[in-house]
Amino acid sequence: MAHVAFVALLFLLLVGHCLGGKVGICYGRNADDLPAPDKVMQLIQQQSLKYVRIYDTNIDVIKAFANTGVELMVGVPNSDLLPFAQYQSNVDTWLKNSILPYYPATMITYITVGAEVTESPVNVSALVVPAMRNVHTALKKAGLHKKITISSTHSLGILSRSFPPSAGAFNSSYAYFLKPMLEFLVENQAPFMVDLYPYYAYQNSPSNVSLNYALFSPQSQDVIDPNTGLVYTNMFDAQIDSIFFALMALNFKTLKIMVTETGWPNKGAAKETGATPDNAQTYNTNLIRHVVNDSGTPAKPGEEIDVYIFSLFNENRKPGIESERNWGLFFPDQSSIYSLDWTGRGNVDIMTGGNITNANGTWCVASANASETDLQNGLNWACGPGNVDCSAIQPSQPCYQPDTLASHASYAFNSYYQQNGANDVACDFGGTGVRTTKDPSYDTCVYMAAGSKMSTTNSSNLPVQSGFSPSRFDKNFYLLFSMLPIMIAACIV
Numbered sequence: 001m002a003h004v005a006f007v008a009l010l011f012l013l014l015v016g017h018c019l020g021g022k023v024g025i026c027y028g029r030n031a032d033d034l035p036a037p038d039k040v041m042q043l044i045q046q047q048s049l050k051y052v053r054i055y056d057t058n059i060d061v062i063k064a065f066a067n068t069g070v071e072l073m074v075g076v077p078n079s080d081l082l083p084f085a086q087y088q089s090n091v092d093t094w095l096k097n098s099i100l101p102y103y104p105a106t107m108i109t110y111i112t113v114g115a116e117v118t119e120s121p122v123n124v125s126a127l128v129v130p131a132m133r134n135v136h137t138a139l140k141k142a143g144l145h146k147k148i149t150i151s152s153t154h155s156l157g158i159l160s161r162s163f164p165p166s167a168g169a170f171n172s173s174y175a176y177f178l179k180p181m182l183e184f185l186v187e188n189q190a191p192f193m194v195d196l197y198p199y200y201a202y203q204n205s206p207s208n209v210s211l212n213y214a215l216f217s218p219q220s221q222d223v224i225d226p227n228t229g230l231v232y233t234n235m236f237d238a239q240i241d242s243i244f245f246a247l248m249a250l251n252f253k254t255l256k257i258m259v260t261e262t263g264w265p266n267k268g269a270a271k272e273t274g275a276t277p278d279n280a281q282t283y284n285t286n287l288i289r290h291v292v293n294d295s296g297t298p299a300k301p302g303e304e305i306d307v308y309i310f311s312l313f314n315e316n317r318k319p320g321i322e323s324e325r326n327w328g329l330f331f332p333d334q335s336s337i338y339s340l341d342w343t344g345r346g347n348v349d350i351m352t353g354g355n356i357t358n359a360n361g362t363w364c365v366a367s368a369n370a371s372e373t374d375l376q377n378g379l380n381w382a383c384g385p386g387n388v389d390c391s392a393i394q395p396s397q398p399c400y401q402p403d404t405l406a407s408h409a410s411y412a413f414n415s416y417y418q419q420n421g422a423n424d425v426a427c428d429f430g431g432t433g434v435r436t437t438k439d440p441s442y443d444t445c446v447y448m449a450a451g452s453k454m455s456t457t458n459s460s461n462l463p464v465q466s467g468f469s470p471s472r473f474d475k476n477f478y479l480l481f482s483m484l485p486i487m488i489a490a491c492i493v
């Protein structure tokens with residue numbers, strides 16, 4: 001009976017997680033080689049993406065999203081803020097021509113009015129709130145002000161201070177438009193939208209921000225906020241909390257924060273050493289797991305945070321350094337640069353087409369620090385439910401010697417890792433696995449390497465490590481196992 005109760009509890013926990021933060025994608029179109037919007041829509045559906053952000057109200061794009069069930073965030077570009085702020089009639093006409101004919105077939109849920117105005121080369125900041133108010137008035141006349149949420153996106157540059165997070169403060173030079181905007185957001189129950197890029201924090205200051213910290217790696221050194229004692233294990237949380245504390249300082253603590261862009265470039269200039277498909281996959285994989293799991297942040301544990309990953313495609317017309325043009329998950333020919341598990345629950349990359357280009361020369365081995373018990377559990381798990389072929393570590397086989405737990409566990413961990421997408425979550429093993437770029441093969445014992453067969457998604461072993469370390473694997477788990485397909489289905493619906 002106790003077992004049944006235990007399983008029921010796990011079931012509730014998992015279903016609870018289905019209500020986690022939402023993960024969307026930014027569909028930027030600053031390129032001359034992208035597929036037509038209807039082709040893009042097919043790609044988005046193939047990836048089972050449900051939330052998409054665009055930067056304008058391009059009619060072909062809006063039409064392509066009709067009757068797809070995808071929720072769309074559309075944008076008023078900075079260049080339109082002047083006419084939008086000047087005359088209500090301009091906004092009424094825009095709504096009548098660009099939104100109303102396609103709504104609700106196209107499920108528009110957010111309108112961003114202005115994008116990162118503090119970064120705009122032309123000073124348009126003073127126009128944002130008047131434009132937001134006019135959009136609100138137009139929506140109200142159409143009876144849509146409760147259905148479509150209005151906000152505006154910001155860069156982290158709107159803060160004058162972001163470290164430590166508890167010292168987060170808005171730049172007082174922006175108070176003249178920020179205060180009325182925050183009041184508008186509260187009145188309309190709209191979120192504060194921010195674009196967050198741990199990549200730049202790392203790239204601009206690799207000596208102060210470690211790659212592990214930027215990539216949510218469990219191997220990262222914690223950063224402790226001396227004022228609050230809060231422990232930060234990743235840069236993303238620290239950036240969100242700096243916004244949260246800045247809002248608190250102005251007494252806007254009830255505003256929700258939404259991350260309207262974040263991501264990692266897959267390629268960069270020679271000096272941009274962090275910009276690789278492997279790092280991009282690691283960042284986005286860990287981000288999704290973090291968000292879906294409602295981990296929240298140290299200042300707001302358990303808080304639901306919605307994020308939009310930047311970006312769907314590489315965009316060849318973006319100016320600036322090399323990485324600017326390489327934030328995509330896909331090449332313009334729709335082949336994938338790396339794959340992502342959008343459910344955030346699996347340990348396996350869900351292969352929906354496209355090639356995995358990461359994992360060139362990385363292996364996964366047992367950590368030197370791991371306890372014998374943890375290693376044994378991990379080994380049992382990998383060779384059992386993990387579906388690894390462990391014959392090579394049997395007596396008289398090539399990898400039996402040295403006959404130590406660490407050596408056998410390393411062999412099994414690595415095989416599991418290589419078969420399951422070779423991203424760092426596939427080398428977790430309750431914290432006992434570590435990735436290495438050194439080939440652990442010796443003598444005739446050959447460790448599986450990148451490019452080895454990828455297991456197709458095996459839904460029965462998919463979520464095993466999302467919430468349970470192998471050490472907690474027991475027979476209750478087999479019971480739970482049988483229910484997982486139902487739970488996953490419930491989450492996806």
Ligand SMILES: *[C@@H]1O[C@H](CO)[C@@H](O)[C@H](O)[C@H]1NC(C)=O
Binds near residue numbers: 123124125126176
């Ligand atoms: C931008 O314009 C506003 C009002 O028009 C002004 O108060 C502000 O100082 C300007 N900001 C900059 C950086 O010039």
Ligand SMILES: *[C@@H]1O[C@H](CO)[C@@H](O)[C@H](O)[C@H]1NC(C)=O
Binds near residue numbers: 159160161172
């Ligand atoms: C605050 O914003 C002003 C106007 O953009 C800028 O000149 C100044 O450097 C900023 N201050 C800080 C501390 O970032």
Ligand SMILES: *[C@@H]1O[C@H](CO)[C@@H](O)[C@H](O)[C@H]1NC(C)=O
Binds near residue numbers: 204207
């Ligand atoms: C690292 O942080 C220190 C102290 O905040 C600062 O003085 C230094 O300029 C930073 N280094 C880099 C490379 O940004």
Ligand SMILES: *[C@@H]1O[C@H](CO)[C@@H](O)[C@H](O)[C@H]1NC(C)=O
Binds near residue numbers: 354355
């Ligand atoms: C994916 O793999 C196929 C077959 O190996 C290859 O033809 C294609 O060019 C690859 N695509 C990318 C984007 O690497």
Ligand SMILES: *[C@@H]1O[C@H](CO)[C@@H](O)[C@H](O)[C@H]1NC(C)=O
Binds near residue numbers: 357358360361
């Ligand atoms: C993998 O490494 C080899 C040799 O260093 C290199 O030629 C190849 O381009 C790499 N592949 C990827 C996908 O990075």
Ligand SMILES: *[C@@H]1O[C@H](CO)[C@@H](O)[C@H](O)[C@H]1NC(C)=O
Binds near residue numbers: 219367368369
């Ligand atoms: C393992 O121990 C070493 C040295 O004691 C330490 O530097 C490292 O961070 C530890 N690794 C893990 C994963 O705990």
Ligand SMILES: *[C@@H]1O[C@H](CO)[C@@H](O)[C@H](O)[C@H]1NC(C)=O
Binds near residue numbers: 385387458459460
């Ligand atoms: C999927 O996993 C189950 C349970 O571990 C196993 O019995 C089955 O053979 C696996 N299927 C494939 C296609 O690997």
Ligand SMILES: *[C@@H]1O[C@H](CO)[C@@H](O)[C@H](O)[C@H]1NC(C)=O
Binds near residue numbers: 017295467
């Ligand atoms: C959620 O995330 C926390 C911390 O990142 C982790 O300890 C926990 O195991 C995760 N839970 C699930 C269900 O993934």
